Amino acid sequence: MDIRPAATLVLTRDTSEGLQVLLLQRTWDAVFMPGYFVFPGGAVDEQEPLGREHALGPADSEISQTMSVDEGGADYMLAAVRECFEEAGILVAMDADGATIGGDHPVHGERQALFSGKRSLAQLCAQHGLAIPLDRLAYLGHWITPPGPPRRFDTRFFVTVAPKGQVASHDGVETIDHVWISPAMALEEHRNGERLLGLPTIRTLRVLSSFDNADAVMRYAHANPPEPYPDQPWPALKKGKPVMLEPGSPAYDEAAKLDPEGEGSTRAEIVPGEPVEIAAGVIRLTAPNPGMMTGPGTNTYLFGHERFTVLDPGPDDETHIERILELTGGVIDQVVVTHTHQDHSPATAALKARTGCRVFGLPAPAGASQDQTFAPDDEPEHGDLIVTDAGILKAIHTPGHASNHICYLLLDQELLFSGDHIMQGSTVVINPPDGDMKAYLEALYDLLAEPVRYIAPAHGFLMGQPEAVIDYLITHRLAREHKVAKALKQLAPVTLKDLTATAYDDVPQAIHGVAARSALAHLLKLKADGKAAEKGEHWSAIGRRH
Numbered sequence: 001m002d003i004r005p006a007a008t009l010v011l012t013r014d015t016s017e018g019l020q021v022l023l024l025q026r027t028w029d030a031v032f033m034p035g036y037f038v039f040p041g042g043a044v045d046e047q048e049p050l051g052r053e054h055a056l057g058p059a060d061s062e063i064s065q066t067m068s069v070d071e072g073g074a075d076y077m078l079a080a081v082r083e084c085f086e087e088a089g090i091l092v093a094m095d096a097d098g099a100t101i102g103g104d105h106p107v108h109g110e111r112q113a114l115f116s117g118k119r120s121l122a123q124l125c126a127q128h129g130l131a132i133p134l135d136r137l138a139y140l141g142h143w144i145t146p147p148g149p150p151r152r153f154d155t156r157f158f159v160t161v162a163p164k165g166q167v168a169s170h171d172g173v174e175t176i177d178h179v180w181i182s183p184a185m186a187l188e189e190h191r192n193g194e195r196l197l198g199l200p201t202i203r204t205l206r207v208l209s210s211f212d213n214a215d216a217v218m219r220y221a222h223a224n225p226p227e228p229y230p231d232q233p234w235p236a237l238k239k240g241k242p243v244m245l246e247p248g249s250p251a252y253d254e255a256a257k258l259d260p261e262g263e264g265s266t267r268a269e270i271v272p273g274e275p276v277e278i279a280a281g282v283i284r285l286t287a288p289n290p291g292m293m294t295g296p297g298t299n300t301y302l303f304g305h306e307r308f309t310v311l312d313p314g315p316d317d318e319t320h321i322e323r324i325l326e327l328t329g330g331v332i333d334q335v336v337v338t339h340t341h342q343d344h345s346p347a348t349a350a351l352k353a354r355t356g357c358r359v360f361g362l363p364a365p366a367g368a369s370q371d372q373t374f375a376p377d378d379e380p381e382h383g384d385l386i387v388t389d390a391g392i393l394k395a396i397h398t399p400g401h402a403s404n405h406i407c408y409l410l411l412d413q414e415l416l417f418s419g420d421h422i423m424q425g426s427t428v429v430i431n432p433p434d435g436d437m438k439a440y441l442e443a444l445y446d447l448l449a450e451p452v453r454y455i456a457p458a459h460g461f462l463m464g465q466p467e468a469v470i471d472y473l474i475t476h477r478l479a480r481e482h483k484v485a486k487a488l489k490q491l492a493p494v495t496l497k498d499l500t501a502t503a504y505d506d507v508p509q510a511i512h513g514v515a516a517r518s519a520l521a522h523l524l525k526l527k528a529d530g531k532a533a534e535k536g537e538h539w540s541a542i543g544r545r546h
Contacts, residue, residue, distance in 0.1 A: 002152075003144065003145070003152045003153065003154050004043045004044075004151070004152070004153050004154070005043065005044040005076065005079075005153070005154050005155075005156075006041060006042060006043045006044060006079070006153040006154065006155040006156075007041055007042070007044055007076040007077065007079040007080035007083065007155065007156050007157075007158065008038075008039045008040065008041030008080060008083075008155055008156070008157045008158065008200075009039065009040050009041060009080035009081065009083065009084040009092075009137070009158050009159070009160060010022075010039050010140060010157060010158065010159040010160070010204060010208070011039075011040070011084065011088070011090060011160065011161075011162040011168075012159060012160070012161055012162060012208070012214040012217055013161065013162045013180065013214060014213050014214050015180075017182065018182055018212060018213075019182060019183065019208065019211055019212060019213055019214060019217070020180045020181055020182055021039070021180070021181065021182075021183060021186070021205070021208060022039070022040070022088060022090075022162065022168055022178060022179075022180055023037040023038065023039065023178065023179050023181060023186060023201075024037065024038055024039070024040055024087055024088060024170050024175040024177070024178045025037050025038075025170070025175060025176050025177035025178065025179075026038060026174065026175060026176075027173070027174060027175065027176050028176070030174070031151065032151045033196075033198055035196050035482070036196040036197065036198050036201075037179070037186070037195055037196060037197055037201065038198065038201055039157070039201065039204070040080075040083055040084040040086075040087040040088045040090075041080060041083050041084075041087075041155065041157075042079070042083040042086075042087070043079070043153070044075055044076060044079040045079060045082070045120075047120045047121075047122065048075035048078045048079050048082075048121075049072070049075055050120060050121075050122035051075075051078040051082075051120070051121045051122040051125065051132065052074055052075075052078070053122070054121075054122060054125035054126070054130065054131055054132055055074060055077075055078065055131070055132045055133075055134050056094070056131045056132065056133045056134060056135060057133055057134040057135030057136070058134065058135060059074075060072065060073055060074040060075075063077065063134065063139075066139055066225050067139055067142075067156060067225070068228040074134060076156045076158075077132075077134045077137050077158060078121060078132060078134075080137065080156075080158045081093075081121065081132055081137070082114065082121040085111060085114060085121075086111065086114055086115045086171065087170070087171050087174060087175050088168045088169070088170065088171075088175075088178065089108070089111060089166070089167070089168060089169040089171075090162060090163065090166045090168055091105075091107060091108070091163075091166070092132065092133065092136060092137070092160055092163060093107070093125070093130040093131065093132055093133070094130065094131045094132075094133055095128075095129060095130060096129040096130075100163045100164070101130065101163065101166075102163070102164070102165030102166060103165045103166045103167055104165075105128070106128065107124055107128045107130065108166075110124050110127075110128075115171060115173075136160050136161070137158045137159070137160045138158060138159050138160070138218055138221030138222045139156065139157075139158055139221065139225045139226065140157045140158055140159045140204065140207070140221045140226070141156075141157035141200070141203065141204055141207070141226050142154075142155070142156055142157070142226050142228075142229045143155045143157065143199075143200035143203070143229075144229055144231075144247075144248075155200065157200070157204055159208075159217060159218065159221050160218075161214045161215075161218065168180070182209075183205040183206070183208040183209035184209045186205050187202065187205050187206065187209060190202065190478065191441075191445060192529070193478055193481050193482065193485070193526075193529065193531075196478070196479065196482055197475070198475060199468065199471045199472050199475050202471050202474075202475065203467065203468070203471060206448075206467075229247075230247040230252070230256065231247055232247070233245060233246055233247075234247075234252055234255045234256050234259075234262060235255075235259075235262055235263070235264030236251060236255045236259070236264055236266050236267065236268040237264060237265070237266065237267050237268060238267070238268040238269050239269070242264055243268055245268055249268075250424055250425060250460060250461050251266070251267075251268040251269070251461045252464075253454070253461070253462055253463055253464030253465070254266065254278070254461040254462035255268065256464070257278075257454065257462060257464065258276075258277075258278065258462075269296075270286050270296040270297065270460070270461065271286070272286045272287060272288040272289075272290070272296070272297045272320075273285070273286070273288060273319070273320075273323055274286075275302075275327055278301075278415075278456060278462055279390075279410070279413050279415055279454075280390065280413065281303060281304060281305055281389065281390030281391070282301060282302070282303055282390055282410070282413075282415070282456075283301070283302040283327065284299050284300070284301055284302075284456070285299070285300045285301075285302060285320075285323060285324065285327065286298065286299050286300070287299075287300060287314035287315055287317060287320040287343070288317060288319060288320060289314070289315050289317065289320075289343055293343075293429075294343055294459055295423070295424070295425060295426075295459040295460055296459065296460070297459070298312065298314045298315065298343045298344060298458055298459065299312065299456070299457065299458050299459065299460075300312050300313055300314045300320070300324060300347075301417060301456065302324070302327060302328060303388040303389060303390040303391070303393075303410075304328070304333075304388060304389030304390050305389055305390070306331065306389065307331050307332075307333050307389045308328040308331055308332050308333065308389065309332070309333060309334040309335070309336060309386075309388040309389065309390070309393075310324060310328070310332055310334070310335045310336070310351060310357075311335075311336045311337075311338070311393075311408060311417055312336075312337060312338055312344045312345070312417075312419065312458060313335055313337075313344075313345070313347035313348050313351055314343060314344065314346075314347050315342060315343050315344075315346050315347060316346035316347050316349070316350065317347065320347065321347050321350050321351065324347070324351065325351075325354065325355075330354065330355055331355075332351060332355040332357045333357055333358065333389075334357055334358050334359070334360060334386070334388065335348050335351055335352065335357050335358070335359045335360065335361075336360045336361065336386060336393065336408060337359070337360065337361030337374065337376070337406075338361070338405060338406055338407065338408070338417070338418075338419025338420070338421075338458065339361075339362070339370075339401070339402040339404050339405040339406070339419055339420065340361070340362075340363070340364035340370040340371040340372075340374045340402070340404060341370055341371070341402060341420065342370065342371055344371075344419070344420075344458065345361065345371045345374045346371050346373065346374075348361075348371075348373075348374055349373050349374075349375075358377045358378065359374075359375065359376045359377045359378070360376060360377070360378045360379075360380055360386060360395075361374065361376045361379070361380070361404075361406065362376065362379055362380075362404035362406065363375070363376060363379070363404065364404065365403055365404065365434055368434050370402070370434075380395035380406060381395070381397075382395065382396065382397040383395065383396075386408070390410065391410050391411060391412040391413060392410070392411045392412070393408045393409065393410055393411075393417075394408065394409040394411055395407075395408060396408070396409060396446070396447065396450065397443070398418075398419075398421045398440075398443035398444075398446070398447070399436060399439040399440070399443060400421065400428075400430060400435065400436055400437070400439045400440020400441070400442075400443050400444075401419075401420045401421055401428045401429065401430060401435060401440060402420070402434055402435070403434050403436065403439075405419060405420070405421055405443075406419070407419060407421055407422075407447065409450055409451075409452065411451075413453075414451050414452055414453040414454070415452075415453065415454050415455075415456055416447070416450065416452045416454070416455045416456065416466065417456045418455050418456065418457050418458070419457075419458045420457075420458050420459070421440075421443065421444075421447075422444075422447075422455055422457055422463075422469060422470070422473065423457050423458065423459050423460060424457050424459060424460025424461060424463055425459075425460055427473065427476060427477070428440075429514075429517070429518070430517075430518060430521040431517045431518075431521070432517070432520050432521050432524055435517075435521055436521070436524070436525075437477070437481075437521035437522055437524065437525040438524070438525040438528050438529070440477075441474060441477055441478075441525070444470050444473055444474050445474070447466075447470055448467060448470055448471075452466040452467075453466065454466065455469060480503070480518075480522060481522050481525065481526070483503045484499065484503045484519060484522040484523065484526070485526060485531065485532075485541065486503075487499050487502040487503040488523070488526070488532060488539060488540070488541045489541040490502070492538075492539065492540040492541050493535070493538035493539065493540050494538060494539055494540075495537050495538060495539075496516055496519060496520055496523070496537070496539065497512075497516065499519060499523075499539065500512055500515050500516040500519045503519055503522075504518075504519065523539055526541075530542065530543055531543045
């Protein structure tokens with residue numbers, strides 16, 4: 001699939017209530033992100049270079065250098081200006097006298113011609129004697145759509161102050177609504193499931209939410225252009241043979257971290273029983289329990305140099321237990337457990353018996369089909385610190401996948417051990433009653449506030465760009481919640497089985513039984529939010545939704 005170059009323009013304005021940005025809602029018929037609120041933007045057009053002669057400010061070479069592209073940086077900016085005019089009716093341009101155009105300028109009558117492709121931005125500038133002040137735009141962000149969606153874009157985000165005197169209006173075709181809103185309010189409504197926002201929009205809003213006014217945003221953006229997005233293949237080994245990893249592939253972030261010189265020395269596969277030093281004093285050892293729910297196997301992490309702490313010792317598998325003892329020399333002071341599912345904690349009892357180690361974690365819920373043999377010596381509270389030979393671990397309570405789930409953050413290295421709260425390659429199972437969708441999402445939001453550089457999951461490789469990983473999970477869950485809520489409103493009163501058939505019509509019918517557990521988790525969250533009600537075997541929608 002081709003990845004198309006695209007550009008987005010974030011319009012800001014100052015109000016008595018603080019900084020606001022313009023968001024447009026995409027049509028529900030859109031193939032990509034239907035119903036989502038986005039900033040004005042779209043694909044870079046082949047006619048964009050014609051607009052350079054009407055541009056003011058830095059030359060293309062300077063803009064391209066800032067954006068880390070060989071050439072054509074100005075074309076991204078021109079595309080952002082053009083798309084903003086087409087979709088929002090606001091044109092960032094100056095007339096022949098050097099004044100910013102207002103809402104009564106005759107060029108506004110050409111919006112439809114530009115939208116339909118009958119006129120280009122360069123033609124409108126020539127006809128009306130306009131210039132595009134690229135120096136009024138600042139480079140704010142870069143996002144490449146990950147594999148999976150029906151369309152992929154390499155999008156550059158720019159920000160500018162909205163020209164005074166022009167009134168925003170959605171185009172009624174690609175966009176069906178618009179709103180001026182503070183970044184903090186938009187994020188809050190997204191968190192409440194009231195407004196659909198995509199990952200790049202969320203990331204941009206999060207950056208903007210820390211500023212009080214538009215000038216402060218522009219100063220920041222001009223002084224802090226984003227770092228280049230990983231776009232080069234990385235060498236590694238797979239089954240002993242050299243391979244090239246593409247950005248976004250599972251092993252890419254780990255290979256780039258562990259082999260920064262690109263010598264091709266890291267493995268692009270996880271082999272049970274083979275230790276991998278993922279950070280200073282931290283070894284990953286994967287248990288021999290691969291499967292549909294465990295991927296390549298459950299990761300056990302060993303902290304230390306002379307004395308060791310073991311995180312998630314894994315299943316009660318003698319081969320794996322002996323390997324742990326071999327690598328640590330049996331000098332294990334502590335065992336730390338994220339939760340008590342059967343692939344994570346059962347080996348604790350054997351290690352305790354063999355080494356006398358102290359055990360940290362929360363016991364299994366009574367009656368749950370979890371590891372009832374797990375008997376912790378200490379039950380960490382949220383924020384508690386655990387000293388290891390490799391650094392200090394901070395306990396972060398993260399219920400959702402399991403009610404007793406804890407993530408651990410190795411503070412000095414900003415490395416998050418996410419257990420099953422965040423997995424690589426798939427979303428985690430949220431299975432009521434112990435699984436709780438509302439708690440899961442709230443815990444994800446809490447993790448965004450932690451200083452994390454890499455995520456070490458219980459299944460899979462190291463994961464870079466943690467904010468993007470977490471935002472993707474939140475967005476994925478809220479998009480599904482929106483679909484569940486929409487089906488509920490259409491079908492109510494409706495049984496769980498019938499609702500699942502509609503809300504999960506994009507997954508194979510053979511796994512609708514599993515999907516029904518996820519649907520129930522979403523319904524229980526909507527009930528907790530006051531948006532759904534249960535009566536017998538039927539569910540109904542209550543309250544208003546955006």
